[in-house]
Each structure stands twice: as C-alpha cells, then as structure tokens.
Amino acid sequence: MSLIELKDISKEYPLGNTSVRALRGVSMVIEKGAFMSIVGPSGSGKTTLLNLMGCVDQPTAGTLLVDGQDVSKLNDKDLTRLRLYKIGFIFQSFNLIPVLSVLENVEFPLLLMHSGKPSEIRERAKTMLRHVQMESHMQHRPSELSGGQRQRVAIARALVTQPQLVLADEPTANLDSETGNAILSLMQRLNEEQGTTFIFSTHDPEVLKYARNIVKIRDGLLIT
Amino acid sequence: MGLIFRIAWRNIFRHKGKTLVIGFILFLGSLVLTVGNGIITGLNEGLQKNVVEGFSGDVILAADKQINESVLASMSGQTLESITAYPTLKPKLLALPYIQKILPVVVGYVWVLNESGQPVDHYLLGVNFNAYRNFYGENLAVLEGSYPDAGQQGVLLSSTIRERIYDFSGFWAIPKGQALNTHHLSPAARQDGDKLRLSQQLVFLGLSQKNASLDIPSEVLGVFKFKELNKLLGFYSLLDIESLRECVGYFNAETKKVAPTTAQSKLLEAEAGTLEESFDFDTGATLSGGKPLSKELFTVQKTVSKTPAANWEDGTFNAIMVKLKPGYSPKEAVKELTAFFKSERIPLKAIRWSQAIGMLGQMALIMKGALLVFVSFIFFVAVIIIMNTLSIAAMERITEIGMMRAVGAPRAFVSNMFVAETGILAAFFGGLGILAGSLLVRLLAMLHLSTQNEILQIFYGGDTFQPRLDLVDLLLCAILLCFVTFLAVLYPVSVARKITPLDAMSRD
Ligand SMILES: Nc1ncnc2c1ncn2[C@@H]1O[C@H](COP(=O)(O)OP(=O)(O)OP(=O)(O)O)[C@@H](O)[C@H]1O
Ligand SMILES: [Mg+2]
Numbered sequence: 001m002s003l004i005e006l007k008d009i010s011k012e013y014p015l016g017n018t019s020v021r022a023l024r025g026v027s028m029v030i031e032k033g034a035f036m037s038i039v040g041p042s043g044s045g046k047t048t049l050l051n052l053m054g055c056v057d058q059p060t061a062g063t064l065l066v067d068g069q070d071v072s073k074l075n076d077k078d079l080t081r082l083r084l085y086k087i088g089f090i091f092q093s094f095n096l097i098p099v100l101s102v103l104e105n106v107e108f109p110l111l112l113m114h115s116g117k118p119s120e121i122r123e124r125a126k127t128m129l130r131h132v133q134m135e136s137h138m139q140h141r142p143s144e145l146s147g148g149q150r151q152r153v154a155i156a157r158a159l160v161t162q163p164q165l166v167l168a169d170e171p172t173a174n175l176d177s178e179t180g181n182a183i184l185s186l187m188q189r190l191n192e193e194q195g196t197t198f199i200f201s202t203h204d205p206e207v208l209k210y211a212r213n214i215v216k217i218r219d220g221l222l223i224t
Numbered sequence: 225m226g227l228i229f230r231i232a233w234r235n236i237f238r239h240k241g242k243t244l245v246i247g248f249i250l251f252l253g254s255l256v257l258t259v260g261n262g263i264i265t266g267l268n269e270g271l272q273k274n275v276v277e278g279f280s281g282d283v284i285l286a287a288d289k290q291i292n293e294s295v296l297a298s299m300s301g302q303t304l305e306s307i308t309a310y311p312t313l314k315p316k317l318l319a320l321p322y323i324q325k326i327l328p329v330v331v332g333y334v335w336v337l338n339e340s341g342q343p344v345d346h347y348l349l350g351v352n353f354n355a356y357r358n359f360y361g362e363n364l365a366v367l368e369g370s371y372p373d374a375g376q377q378g379v380l381l382s383s384t385i386r387e388r389i390y391d392f393s394g395f396w397a398i399p400k401g402q403a404l405n406t407h408h409l410s411p412a413a414r415q416d417g418d419k420l421r422l423s424q425q426l427v428f429l430g431l432s433q434k435n436a437s438l439d440i441p442s443e444v445l446g447v448f449k450f451k452e453l454n455k456l457l458g459f460y461s462l463l464d465i466e467s468l469r470e471c472v473g474y475f476n477a478e479t480k481k482v483a484p485t486t487a488q489s490k491l492l493e494a495e496a497g498t499l500e501e502s503f504d505f506d507t508g509a510t511l512s513g514g515k516p517l518s519k520e521l522f523t524v525q526k527t528v529s530k531t532p533a534a535n536w537e538d539g540t541f542n543a544i545m546v547k548l549k550p551g552y553s554p555k556e557a558v559k560e561l562t563a564f565f566k567s568e569r570i571p572l573k574a575i576r577w578s579q580a581i582g583m584l585g586q587m588a589l590i591m592k593g594a595l596l597v598f599v600s601f602i603f604f605v606a607v608i609i610i611m612n613t614l615s616i617a618a619m620e621r622i623t624e625i626g627m628m629r630a631v632g633a634p635r636a637f638v639s640n641m642f643v644a645e646t647g648i649l650a651a652f653f654g655g656l657g658i659l660a661g662s663l664l665v666r667l668l669a670m671l672h673l674s675t676q677n678e679i680l681q682i683f684y685g686g687d688t689f690q691p692r693l694d695l696v697d698l699l700l701c702a703i704l705l706c707f708v709t710f711l712a713v714l715y716p717v718s719v720a721r722k723i724t725p726l727d728a729m730s731r732d
Contacts, residue, residue, distance in 0.1 A: 084632025095627035098232035
C-alpha cells in the first residue's frame, strides 16, 4: 500500500519578477512502513519536497496523494487535521513554543488531539522524553536548551502522537553521533514495531546506514 | 481551553512591554468610561431630583388639544390650552394608585411692561401659594419679603428675572413695604447708586389664546430663588392664580360662575373681539409703543378681579403637576395615565417631566450626548492602539504561530489564543480601571463641588457635582469593555489566522 504518491510534482517559489524552480517534475511512490532517506547537496530541494509531503505547502503543478487523498482538494481545516493526526514533522529549524516547558511542548499535539486524560497525556510525553534522553530537562524552557537538546524535544513532539508518517528534515544535524544513533535506533524500532513510515533528508553518512531506501535529488530532479 | 489560557497567560508576562501598553490603554479607557458614566448618572439623577422635586413634578397633565409638549418652556409664547372641570378630575386622579399628589396651575408667558425701557418676557406660574408650598415643600429660598399666604394677590418674583428686568427696563423691583437690600443688587444696578429707580409693582401683559391681551398690575410680595438649579429654573416667577387667569384671559374662579349672566362678561368678550382685529400680533408692534389698551376692558377686568374667588380650584387651569408615589417611573405613569384618560374619555394628556421642561431637557440630552461622544472617542482611540499593538504582536510571533499550525493547531486555536490574551488583559486592567473609576466618582462626589454656571449646572444636574454609579452602570461599563476588546482583537486575529507554517519557515 502506498502512503505517498507524487506525480510530476513541480514547485516554484516566486522571487522578485522571476521564480525559483525548486522541484522540476518529481514522481515517486512511498510505501507504508518505508524507512527512507533523501540525499542531495544543499539547495537541491530536499526541504521543499518534505514540506509538500508534510502538507505544509502545496505543489505548483502535479498531483500529490497523501494516504490516498489528493491534497490539492483539501481545505485548510482538513490539511490541519491531516498534519495533527497522521504526520509528525521534525523541522530543519526546530521550533518550539517559547512559553511552554519542554514537557508541555511535547504534550502540545496530544492536547490538541484531546487524546485521553491529562495524566495519560503527561505520561506519554514523559516516556517519549525519556526515549530522546531529555527527561532531566522536562521543566526547562526552550530558551534554556542547546540546539541539540531542542532538536531532541522537537523529535519527541513529532513522535509522541504515534503518527503514520514521520518527516524529518536533517534530524541529526545538531546531534553528536552517540545521541544521533540513539534517536535513529528509536526511529528504527518504531518503524519495525509499529510500522511507522520515516522519511529523512540528510547529509549524514551515519544516517544513511539506517536507511532502507535512498532517494537522490539534485537541482530539483530525482537521480536514479 | 486550559492550554490556550496557559499559553496566553505566559505570553502576557513574556511580552511585558506590550502588556503594559495595552494594559494602560485599557485601564485609562475604562477609567474614563466609568467616570463618564458616573457623571451621566449623576446628571440624570440630579436633574430628576432637582427638577422633579422642585419645579415640575414627575408628570405634567395638559389638555389633550395641547400640541406642543414642552408645556413648561414653550418657546412660542402661546398660552396653553385650558383645562376645565378640575373639581371633577381631582378625585379621579387622586384615586389612581401611583399618584401621590397633584397641583393644578396656570402656566403663563407674559411681558413685563414699563413706560420707558423694553418689555421683558417672562414665564409665570399661576398658583395657589399654599397649595404650591404643600406640593413642593421648601424648594424656594425667599430672599426678600415673605412667602405669600394663600389669599394674597401679587407676585413672588424670581431674583434672576429681577436682574433681567433691571437690565432691560432700568428699574429694580423690591417687595412692598421693604427697604432696598443692597446686598442683592446686581453689579449693574449697584453702579446706579442713589439714582437707582425702585418699583414695588410690576405690570404683566398676558397673551390669551384668542390673542387678546390684558395687562395686570401686580404687587411684588417677595423675591426668591430656587434652592437648586436656580440659574436654569429662575426664568419662572410665581403669581397668584387669580391674577394670572385674568392676565391670560381665563375667567377666574368667581367670574366663571357669574359670567354667562352678567353684562360685564359680554362686554369683555366684545372688547376682546375688537382687540383681536386691531392688533397685529405677528409683528409684535403693539408691544413697544403701540395702541394703548382699551380703557373699558381694563376697568371691567379690574372689577372682576377684586372679587375674591370662592374656591380657586373651580376655575380654569392649563396644567396639572403630578407627583408619583415612590417606586413609579414617569415613563410607566405616562403610559398608564394615557390609557386611563382614553378609557375614561378625559380630555387630558400626560407628559413626562423631561419633555415638559423642553429646552432644559434637551440641553441635558446634548450634554449627555457630548459626554458620550467624548467617551466613544477615547474608546475609538483605545481600539486603534490596542489593535495596532496586537497586530504587531501577531507579526512578531509568526514563527511560533506558523509552527503551531504545522504541528496541527487549527486556526481557531490561534484566534482563541489572541482573544484569551487580550481578554485576560481586559479583565485585569479594564477591571482595575472600572474600580479606579468608581473610586474617583466617589471621591468627586465627596468633594461637593458647587457651581453657579448654567452650563455646569446642567452638567452637574444641580448646584453641586454629585456623580454616582449604580450596579447597572458598572455592568454597562463591563459590557462596553468586552465590546471594545472584541473590536480591538478582530483585526489582529484575522492577521494571525492567516499565518501559515510556511511563513514560519521562510522566516529564518
Ligand atoms: N521560500 C523560498 N523562497 C524562494 N526560494 C526558495 C524558498 N525556499 C527554498 N527556495 C529555493 O529552492 C531551492 C531548494 O531549496 P530547499 O530548501 O528545498 O533545499 P535543501 O535541499 O533543503 O537545502 P539544504 O540542504 O541547504 O537545506 C533553493 O534554490 C532555494 O533557494
Ligand atoms: Mg533543507
């Protein structure tokens, strides 16, 4: 079963009078349960591709199906629900809500989903923070954390809802290799045990060791 | 909801500068609103108390033919339509459960004549002095002379009118048998020194319904001022009712009974007819040096008026002042009375005091309007500033909001967050403003500021500034505060709602 289908996807960003073509006709199918890595030089279109698959952006041309639904036909409300319930996104610039503590940031999507009692939500968030080795910083505010620590909180937030699809834009870029490996093996375990689909972009050869499929991208085109 | 409030609450402390700006504006706006409200309520209640209790009563009854409803301040100078058969009306009115007491009067618009200077126009209230005093109690301060007795004929002159008469006619009225009280002289009159012309009598020229006119010499019995709002109400003097009836051409109590059978009244009617033809009232030419009034008519009237009325209540009136029992509003009473008159086929109409006092009531309305405009302006400015500050806040939080949206927060979450944040600020700072406002109102009331300025008197609703707030006012302030907050937050919310996850990412 395919989770994501891209058919001849293009994405142009307007830039002054002209436009930048970040993707120029990308087609591929990603099966459920994939553990896939997108590699390519800087500016090749990795983030753009992940944004489209994560339903935070819309393609300029082509058809994108996520879980069988044509995203161009969904309204803002549907897309928001899709992001909340089915997708976990780990951004390249890992934003957290500044006024919430680490624990509260991880609870955030669960609270939006109204999934369970506050005590259950709290437990789930704590468990996930333990997995990313951040439980000792639960009460800290994001401004009191290092870049790598924030990245791990963002990862916990993306995984805590147990989404079908996790998109991670260079998840290990700010992490030392030991922590990076711990997180990657956590992802691998979730992939194996729960069938969660993982799609990364990365430059990191360590990450590539974990990937089952690798897609190469250059100047907005897939290279096979 | 808990999550939204938590975020809102912490954002308030995180962005202290903005919190203080918005808080200050909300505080100030609510303060002004509350104080303004207190002034308006004080004005309303002051006017109500001082005018109702000392000048007009709650409701004024007039003949149903009476078109102009500002019966106590009719600008046209026309004599009001007459009310007859008061003795039969009286028991019916007093039987009504909401009426406490009634006072039948004649309202007259007259000219004060004199040989040399200009005539002065002047409102007179024709009353039975005893009945008037029973109705209004000690609403007047008699400055010179004394409060007239029931049977006395003459005028209880308003000190304001005395000054006016001096300004236009050049003489100073003093009560009969009294020496000049130099303390009460107006600055202009004081300058005359020994040359000041004194008079113990005034001649009133009344205009009757049929445009006939009669002039009545009247002794000055006393000089008074209204204890409250004299600057505004002092254009009225009190005249004994029989004299005013003569003056405006109503038969007085005694002659009414005999009139149809006497030759005198026939003569009177005939004379009135000729007068009507020979006078040009539109131009008012007769008032200043026109034809002298008919000698015969004058004598007839004099003889008639010499006969004391058997019962003053039997004669003609043109207004009945009504005081309601405590707890009844003039508005309700007017409704009830109107229905009552209709069902009983009584040819009367009921007029609320605020309408009956005409100009004065309108000036109060204008005053209230001006205050309202001022308060609205303050709030308008407040809305703009808050709106602006919040819009900037929305723009500054693009990354944060876009990220929330990316994680799956719906637009409503973003709106609610802004509304909650502003709501908390409004509740706290606005509440504080309302509290401070009501304290200020209390403080202002305790100062007992008093004024003799007429504009300020309307503003105060009396001689002293007595702003006050009741629970309804405070509730109104709170509702207005909510409304303003709602208005201020509308635009920033629409800005925040449009922020997409992508906006957040293209930021760094
Ligand atoms: N918002 C934007 N507006 C204009 N151009 C953009 C925008 N986002 C990306 N681009 C352009 O699109 C192309 C692809 O960018 P993208 O961010 O997808 O690259 P990337 O592969 O993620 O690079 P990196 O490894 O450095 O993160 C680049 O040429 C970039 O300049
Ligand atoms: Mg990128």
